[in-house]
Amino acid sequence: MSKLVFNGGNTPAFNGKLVDYNPFGEEEKKAAIAVLESGNLSGFVATGDKRFYGGEKVREFESLFSARIGTKYAVSFNSATSGLVAAIGALKLSVGDEVIVPAQTMSASAACALAYSAIPVFADVEKETYCIDPKSLREKISEKTKAIVVVHLYGHPANMAEILSIAKEFNLKIIEDCSQAPTGYYKNQNVGTFGDIGIFSFNFHKHINCGEGGIAVVNDEELRERLCLIRNHGEVKGFQGDLSHTVGWNFRLTELQAAIAIEQTKKIDILVGTKQKQAQKLTSLLSGYKWLQTPVVLENCSHVYYDFPMRLNLEGTGLDLDKLRKITALENLPITDSYKPLYWFPIYQSQICYGKDHFPFNLLSEKNKNNYQKGSCPNAESLYEKECLTFEICSYALTDDILDCFPVMFDKITKEYF
Numbered sequence: 001m002s003k004l005v006f007n008g009g010n011t012p013a014f015n016g017k018l019v020d021y022n023p024f025g026e027e028e029k030k031a032a033i034a035v036l037e038s039g040n041l042s043g044f045v046a047t048g049d050k051r052f053y054g055g056e057k058v059r060e061f062e063s064l065f066s067a068r069i070g071t072k073y074a075v076s077f078n079s080a081t082s083g084l085v086a087a088i089g090a091l092k093l094s095v096g097d098e099v100i101v102p103a104q105t106m107s108a109s110a111a112c113a114l115a116y117s118a119i120p121v122f123a124d125v126e127k128e129t130y131c132i133d134p135k136s137l138r139e140k141i142s143e144k145t146k147a148i149v150v151v152h153l154y155g156h157p158a159n160m161a162e163i164l165s166i167a168k169e170f171n172l173k174i175i176e177d178c179s180q181a182p183t184g185y186y187k188n189q190n191v192g193t194f195g196d197i198g199i200f201s202f203n204f205h206k207h208i209n210c211g212e213g214g215i216a217v218v219n220d221e222e223l224r225e226r227l228c229l230i231r232n233h234g235e236v237k238g239f240q241g242d243l244s245h246t247v248g249w250n251f252r253l254t255e256l257q258a259a260i261a262i263e264q265t266k267k268i269d270i271l272v273g274t275k276q277k278q279a280q281k282l283t284s285l286l287s288g289y290k291w292l293q294t295p296v297v298l299e300n301c302s303h304v305y306y307d308f309p310m311r312l313n314l315e316g317t318g319l320d321l322d323k324l325r326k327i328t329a330l331e332n333l334p335i336t337d338s339y340k341p342l343y344w345f346p347i348y349q350s351q352i353c354y355g356k357d358h359f360p361f362n363l364l365s366e367k368n369k370n371n372y373q374k375g376s377c378p379n380a381e382s383l384y385e386k387e388c389l390t391f392e393i394c395s396y397a398l399t400d401d402i403l404d405c406f407p408v409m410f411d412k413i414t415k416e417y418f
């Protein structure tokens with residue numbers, strides 16, 4: 001066995017370069033060309049008739065997606081971030097309302113609240129699933145708490161049974177951020193169908209994508225209308241419902257993106273299934289290393305593996321996460337950081353967002369005033385600093401031959417450090 005390149009060896013475990021994942025085929029090309037030839041790249045108008053709801057392709061994409069997930073409606077957006085912002089508005093969350101968000105996730109899961117001057121309050125995550133810990137969630141509830149953004153992180157569902165019961169007890173709205181978990185299920189029910197609104201991402205590094213894009217799934221007709229109003233300037237004539245918090249934007253998806261998203265949605269189970277097979281192979285290849293815990297899949301749940309997070313016990317080895325990242329990069333199988341606890345970011349540390357007067361953070365409840373202090377979510381901090389690295393399985397085109405190189409790399413690490 002050759003040595004690690006980091007330690008002077010000259011043969012990396014994978015003697016090549018990982019290539020970007022490309023989920024597109026002839027169907028997407030044909031669909032995109034047909035839209036170009038039609039001359040209509042967007043079917044939206046902001047006022048008046050049914051074009052307020054978008055062009056033909058946008059509406060077809062929404063029908064197809066809602067049918068697959070099992071909701072009455074879907075409303076597409078130009079990103080999941082736009083969808084999350086619209087969800088906050090559609091649920092009438094507003095100035096000074098606290099919205100509980102897991103500390104480890106992508107920044108948009110929390111920033112969406114700030115768009116309406118509501119305030120993200122961070123709860124800790126479970127080390128086993130990396131998703132929000134219901135115990136910590138309960139501890140962060142104050143008299144100002146109005147909603148929870150639940151994130152099905154890395155493709156594994158959060159503990160929905162307990163979260164739903166807490167939400168019911170305290171009358172909290174639920175937004176499910178399913179950006180990383182298309183087709184994922186919890187106790188045999190699709191993620192996105194538990195809360196008030198579920199949001200999915202179609203950006204370029206997701207299982208299925210159209211470059212940039214997102215979609216909200218919803219069963220309530222009024223919520224659907226409110227999402228449509230926020231997406232499209234809020235100008236529709238004749239709307240009879242409650243207009244509060246429906247300030248309108250342009251969050252619209254183009255026909256070109258929708259046409260590609262339609263073809264991707266038709267293949268959703270094949271594309272997700274391919275990543276699951278790759279992850280299952282990786283799990284079995286890496287199950288023998290005592291210092292490494294592969295992703296856990298809870299009973300009657302699915303993992304769709306947007307990422308492949310690994311829990312590591314490096315105690316007494318002289319290794320830390322930074323060194324391990326460098327080692328794996330030189331072996332051409334780069335394993336990268338997990339999410340930095342969001343409250344460590346400057347916006348939360350400085351509590352500067354709108355103007356210089358700490359608005360809306362100056363409205364935090366007494367109970368959550370110290371929510372952004374170091375130590376607030378110990379699991380999230382420890383995972384990021386000491387315990388977890390992830391392989392971005394969705395970002396690369398992978399073959400069995402490439403996956404077989406992982407144990408070669410981990411054998412070398414074990415031999416040289418453990």
Ligand SMILES: Cc1ncc(COP(=O)(O)O)c(C=O)c1O
Nearest residue numbers: 079080081106108179201202203
């Ligand atoms: C959990 C999560 N939420 C939200 C987003 C934002 O998605 P988009 O890039 O479509 O706005 C992402 C994107 O990576 C994400 O992973």
